[in-house]
Amino acid sequence: MKLLAPFTESNTPRWLLSFDFDGTLVVPDDDPAVSPEFFELMKSMRSCHGSCWGINTGRSLMQAVQGLVDARFPILPDYIIAREREIYLPNKFGRWVGNEDWNKRCEHEHHKLFRQCRKVLKGLKQWVEAETAAVWGIQKEEPAGIVASTASEMDMIVGKIDEEIESKTALSYQRNGIYLRFSHKHFHKGTAMLEVARLMGLTNQHAFAIGDSHNDLDMLNPEMAGLLACPANACAEVKLQVQSSGGYVAKGEASKGVIEALEALFADEKKSEGS
Numbered sequence: 001m002k003l004l005a006p007f008t009e010s011n012t013p014r015w016l017l018s019f020d021f022d023g024t025l026v027v028p029d030d031d032p033a034v035s036p037e038f039f040e041l042m043k044s045m046r047s048c049h050g051s052c053w054g055i056n057t058g059r060s061l062m063q064a065v066q067g068l069v070d071a072r073f074p075i076l077p078d079y080i081i082a083r084e085r086e087i088y089l090p091n092k093f094g095r096w097v098g099n100e101d102w103n104k105r106c107e108h109e110h111h112k113l114f115r116q117c118r119k120v121l122k123g124l125k126q127w128v129e130a131e132t133a134a135v136w137g138i139q140k141e142e143p144a145g146i147v148a149s150t151a152s153e154m155d156m157i158v159g160k161i162d163e164e165i166e167s168k169t170a171l172s173y174q175r176n177g178i179y180l181r182f183s184h185k186h187f188h189k190g191t192a193m194l195e196v197a198r199l200m201g202l203t204n205q206h207a208f209a210i211g212d213s214h215n216d217l218d219m220l221n222p223e224m225a226g227l228l229a230c231p232a233n234a235c236a237e238v239k240l241q242v243q244s245s246g247g248y249v250a251k252g253e254a255s256k257g258v259i260e261a262l263e264a265l266f267a268d269e270k271k272s273e274g275s
């Protein structure tokens, strides 16, 4: 996997592109998992629009990197946002390096939050185990998460969580299908993307975000990105939010929808740049 031509002092990024991975850019069981045209488009958008592009996913860094290999990406993204909140940038050898300032702050705030919310989380765990078929999964780096048996069961669980956490604390969660991860409400795909934009010298006005699931809602927000889109296979809530925010709902699914959205939205950009 190769990096695209690096930006220089005289050739700085002008756009930040943020792609959700599973269901948006990649369908792991499809062959090819990503439409090859996507990579050609990334190369041409680098030269036409000065765009840098990245993966913004709920996967851990290791799972995301494995995903790039499995889907045979010929080029490396310019950044990865993992677990919906951690920022990684490639060094010149293509190795992923965490953005220490952001990631440390993120980890510290999460530790503090989970300590503060121990009681609420304990109560929710007892309720999930008594009332549902879902599994309360605790891994080393994941203090609190849930795997439901069906999407409708997760709808029900999310209803209960919303009631319990209200807006009392900074406790929030990221939901993706039957999976849920508790998190700090200030660290999500949207704020992590804005931080990457800031590091690149850009603002939300020059950010494009596309995603298909609940954990993409935070970045599919005009305060986070000036251009919003979703593929045809996005869940109903995502489509509604993209539509009501003036974004682009593609007719194509997954990477075909990604290409369609970029071509439609950046054709308008070209017109406005030229006018």
Ligand SMILES: [Mg+2]
Binding pocket: 020, 021, 022, 023, 024, 211, 212, 213
């Ligand atoms: Mg997705």
